[in-house]
Amino acid sequence: MSHLHTPANGPGGVDRDGYLPPWPVDYPNVLTCDACGVPIERPGQGMLRWLSHAVPTGSPPRRSRLTVVHHASYTPSGRHADCYVPPPADCSWGDEHLAYVCGAEGVCRLLKMVNCDGLPFLEAAVMIHRLLVPGYEQARRYERQAAAEALLDAAPLDGLLRPQDVREMLLHVDRWEEEMEP
Known part of the structure; x- marks a missing residue:
């Protein structure tokens, strides 16, 4: 499930003046975009992205291919296509701002995706390592x-x-x- 966050509904995103906060002072890693290989300078400049697979009506959702990419507005070349490619047939991309998946909140969201959305555990475990170790x-x-x-x-x-x-x-x-x- 993709969420749209506005300045009024959550911490870490873009504030009313368009300011993107830096990584938290105690944040252990600056993440690298899996698509282009360029570091993501601030959490509001990146997205956690996954594939949402088409499933029959009534079946539980299935997600895979958890990646970190630049937000469309912050691709290094300024071209949206550099970090976003079309999903495979019968799939769509889901995403969440990195600002909302850092720390304990992010671990909880990833574990929920494993439990409820069929995200493979190893993918979630690797992402938790990327975010926290x-x-x-x-x-x-x-x-x-x-x-x-x-x-x-x-x-x-x-x-x-x-x-x-x-x-x-x-x-x-x-x-x-x-x-x-x-």
Whole structure:
């Protein structure tokens, strides 16, 4: 279900003067757009997006493909199509401002989507990690390198890095980025 939030009906969105608040001071991650790879500078500039699948009347909803994307007004190139692609046949996109899914409220919303809307648990768990585990967003790109170097205790490769694994990986990110440069 998609929600339209206005300045009068919730925290974290656009206020009456059009100001988008920064990430909360204690917020552990600046998220990266899954579509274009550019960081999302403020929570009001990004959306949590998912596919809503067509289901027969009376069947429970089914959602999948949980992603973080720029809000249409904030795509880096200014072109809406850069971060939004048409959904597959028999599906539609649902979304929610990132400002409304940060913190405990966001965890509750994601767990409700698992329980009531058929969102796969692993997708919700990975997104909760992205939203709440400090450094996770930066470290997750290097999971394969960390596993290859035996830096991960369990080497799950399922997107569920433990906080201590993330801390260890962040010590190696600069080297891995240098190795990736042409």
